[in-house]
Amino acid sequence: LNSGMFVHVRNMLESMAASDIALLLHSSPPKARTVIWQLIDSNIQSEVIEELSDEVRNPILKNMSPEKVAEAAANLDDDDFADVLRGMPDAVFKKVLKSMDKQDQVRAKRVMSYEEETAGALMNTDTITVRPNVSVDVILRYLRLKESLPEATDYLYVVDKNDTFIGEVSLAALLTSTTSKLISEVMETDFEVIPATMHDSEVASLFERYNWISAPVIDENGILLGRITIDDVVDVIREDAEHSMMSMAGLDDEEDTFAPAIKSTRKRSVWLGVNLFTALLAAFVSSLFESTLDQLAVLAILNTIVPSMGGVAGSQTLTLVIRGMAVGHVTQANSRWLLGKELAIGFFNGLIWSVLIAGVVAIWKQDVMLGAVIAFAMMMNLIAAGVAGVLIPLMLKRMKIDPALAGSVILTTVTDIVGIFAFLGTATWLLI
Amino acid sequence: LNSGMFVHVRNMLESMAASDIALLLHSSPPKARTVIWQLIDSNIQSEVIEELSDEVRNPILKNMSPEKVAEAAANLDDDDFADVLRGMPDAVFKKVLKSMDKQDQVRAKRVMSYEEETAGALMNTDTITVRPNVSVDVILRYLRLKESLPEATDYLYVVDKNDTFIGEVSLAALLTSTTSKLISEVMETDFEVIPATMHDSEVASLFERYNWISAPVIDENGILLGRITIDDVVDVIREDAEHSMMSMAGLDDEEDTFAPAIKSTRKRSVWLGVNLFTALLAAFVSSLFESTLDQLAVLAILNTIVPSMGGVAGSQTLTLVIRGMAVGHVTQANSRWLLGKELAIGFFNGLIWSVLIAGVVAIWKQDVMLGAVIAFAMMMNLIAAGVAGVLIPLMLKRMKIDPALAGSVILTTVTDIVGIFAFLGTATWLLI
Structure with missing residues (x-):
């Protein structure tokens, strides 16, 4: 990564996916990380941040201005957003919060209200909710207006007017049902829900046991708060499995291989x-x-x-x-x-x-x-x-x-x- | 699990999901496993088999008649089917094969043709394929005729008349696109595919890196063979992570905690x-x-x-x-x-x-x-x-x-x- 190579590296980085850049950063010593980071196109930076572990991410954020951090963070999923905010020292956090717009400030407070390693901290609020008394046909037209669905959406959630979770309807059911049927006729009601306070290891074992792709998260009154998707659960599964191995060797399981x-x-x-x-x-x-x-x-x-x-x-x-x-x-x-x-x-x-x-x-x-x-x-x-x-x-x-x-x-x-x-x-x- | 408790246990088992029964079997000493197995409703047995690890499953299968094994195995997904067949001694395998119907015999030979720990051994053939030159509307009507979709279907695969993989179209895209559009207009073509010979650890790291829910498997000529779903990949991730820990302590990573x-x-x-x-x-x-x-x-x-x-x-x-x-x-x-x-x-x-x-x-x-x-x-x-x-x-x-x-x-x-x-x-x- 020395003199003259910059242009070459920048070109290489431009052709790489965010997750591949993240892998490269994880495999590099601290100094090289700083250099590589500066060569990454700023449009893709927030995507890369999402894929980084805390240990690699935090030193990078420390060197950015609060405005840039706020901008990068705003594009993240709720759970990654919470992770990033948690990784910041208090003083920096306050500065970053100030440079956010109102809506993101509210969101930051909400996602920070759940303790780390709980279902609440793992969830996203990008759910699509529908009412039980409308027809499949109406929902199909509604989805067509939306033009896109959140990642890893396999179910729409059915709620009443108080946002109480009452059932779920799969995309597969929407695609295969007679369009004149009501949502209440095609929805599944023998669901399992995840309380926001459940420990994330327990969430992971439920996902493993029932082969879920996503699952709804509710509060203590049965109100739908959001959903957890399998890609975040996979990280928990790997971390839990690694935790035992690292701890048994007397290592902090957050230790970055390339830490100073x-x-x-x-x-x-x-x-x-x-x-x-x-x-x-x-x-x-x-x-x-x-x-x-x-x-x-x-x-x-x-x-x-x-x-x-x-x-x-x-x-x-x-x-x-x-x-x-x-x-x-x-x-x-x-x-x-x-x-x-x-x-x-x-x-x-x-x-x-x-x-x-x-x-x-x-x-x-x-x-x-x-x-x-x-x-x-x-x-x-x-x-x-x-x-x-x-x-x-x-x-x-x-x-x-x-x-x-x-x-x-x-x-x-x-x-x-x-x-x-x-x-x-x-x-x-x-x-x- | 002694005298008089049988009726009680049977009632309890009847109210349990297959995956919970599997957990119970994994947590029981070998003798109790045999007893519990006999008390399980035979309708749910093949579902339970699917959730068992090799070490727990094989002794159970050994005690069943070849006809019953063939019957239970026939209901399994391709990858679990292959796992079960691989776990049997040669003599038993031949008997079981004989008592299968023609179609399952062909299937058995196909799934057994991929080596263990490759993408081919991990895949299922329950893909839904479509042609590029039909409209979304036609596909929607086709799906409604099917009445249900395979588990964890998030994409339909687009193939030409030789079954060459040429793209994929998400359920989300089907639900949000104008119905008059052609599949070729809504399909994604910047896909990554998995060669059938890829090692399953590499498959797992691709799933982790790109947050996939399912991915197509192709042969060396680009012909679509099937797909791998995230639930099977999660097992690979856990096994790989456990492998290091178990091996470092000098344990066979297949060791069953309750083995004799x-x-x-x-x-x-x-x-x-x-x-x-x-x-x-x-x-x-x-x-x-x-x-x-x-x-x-x-x-x-x-x-x-x-x-x-x-x-x-x-x-x-x-x-x-x-x-x-x-x-x-x-x-x-x-x-x-x-x-x-x-x-x-x-x-x-x-x-x-x-x-x-x-x-x-x-x-x-x-x-x-x-x-x-x-x-x-x-x-x-x-x-x-x-x-x-x-x-x-x-x-x-x-x-x-x-x-x-x-x-x-x-x-x-x-x-x-x-x-x-x-x-x-x-x-x-x-x-x-």
Whole structure:
């Protein structure tokens, strides 16, 4: 992106779709993003903004004048509009609000009134509503006057004069019904609606379960507020799935791959600090057996094997339970069955790897008793890992702590301590 | 689910939607699944089958007669039909095929001709096609004769007399256009099409990028074969996102949370075996310093801290890079920038935690030199972790090995060995 290339890049950007430009911005380091942004045709900028994640979007908006931000934001869908406004510092937000026209100011206040991660924050108000007592023919003529429909419209919503949601009629039904029929005769009334306060993960699982393309959002009195479309839900599904993976590795799930190093260091150091604490705890447990280690240096060499195996086995169980809880398969009701299963797996895997490690150690170190000690510790720790892998996420969830975030560090602490105690403790008892 | 409850459960099941029954089956242990399945009304069974994952579905199908399987399968969408057929052992498949009628046999052969995880295996053939030279009015009358449209239909496809795809016309356009216009005047021709051989992850990222609800699938000659709908793509998106998380924990991403313990033990033991090998490798590296450990038991106690911190820091980088590669943000082109960034993070985090651990060890063990040794080892290992976290997934990808599956075990091996060498090696050099 250096000298002379600008014209070339600008031409390339002109031929690209907004979503492809967004991908390019996501794949570029911060400095390149600023340069690319300035080369983007201003007509397409608001479309590109819509496709950017918060982490990439906010630094770009920070460098624009409030008037330009207001102008770009005004063209956005309600839910993206809310996202953009939420990403701004208070002072900037006030300036941007001032430079908006009246109508957009009202809209900004409305979309900001729903908390993040609720159905209300995910919805758009671009619904087409019809009354039950008109004929299909009238609606067809009305649509022809409109000339275009909002994106992802598969249903028109039927409301009474107070905007109470009473049913929905699909475009397919409008196209296939006799035109003289009334809307009330062709509408579906066995609908499911989404309350504006529902958590967006729950919205996503409803969409997945019922294969919806769009769904109506209502307030606590049954008044239609707007609709949620599948394209926004797809983002929630991906984010939720990524959240578990990122959290389990101790990453902030909003971390931008190309964020500046200092910013990333700060975010990641928290987890490293927590891990250093647990590693010191494990070292402290080992230090209780210092005189044993002093007498038998071979124990020091083997001391990492049992905790390591416990950590891996426990992570397998933990990951499966966290995934199961996220998709709604694991609940309190079947947790006892699951505990029994994971206990059994811990026992079977304990059996396999105990025998193997006993053999390896007995041959390597020419000490059958040492082999027996490490085998016993392995068995204990794999069983403990299975139990901990089931119980830790269930307990965390009951305490309303995110199991994906805190689960793995607690689990490793348990498997480290059990592993060290079982190995060095048994060794102290039997070998010294 | 014991005695006397059957009637109650049957009544409950009757009032539930197919997708809710599927959720119940997924949340139940294998034995309960068999019981619940027998209580499900046979009219709704094929709808439920469609919603089940392979792991839950296959044991159920195994217990049904070939005739019943053929009957249930015949009602499925093409892509689910293919999934069901693929899940059957060859002998059963042949029996089922025999008990199908001619038309379904032809269909079975066609859907089976596309490899799993391609666009062809994901598509349905329930498209509505129209010719360009007819008027909107004619199409509207044609649709009214059909009385219903396939699910998730947002576009009709325009083809010539050889079924070559030449454009698409949205239901919205049909509803809002002047009825005297020709299809060729209202159709969109700047379409993107999906070749039948495209990988389903790529299909998913196109749907995400362009907010599609359905998209046409064509063969290598441009002939329209069918269409892919967003509900099937959502499953691909979730599976892809889960794949990374499950693989990184050493789990088969098809593992059913409620699979029998023996089956799960077998699947998980592979990873534990690999881990045991690397743990033994680390133990072997430690054993190179056995005489050092013999002289200074305190080293044995602290020997786990540096590898543990390296493992966590490396996993953070690895997870971020794997996610970035999956969504297409990380490529060869920006990998050098990324390596520089992760090197910097390793250095900064190394600085923070080196100073801290040096202080803790110096005070705890009353040995400033020991503190300096562990600080140096920590610095080395965190830098190595950052480099390994970027390079390992990139190299694996170039070798066409799944980075999510093999990445974490290779990374831990690197951080274990570097950590042990840096700590015990420096200690041997400076303290003995």
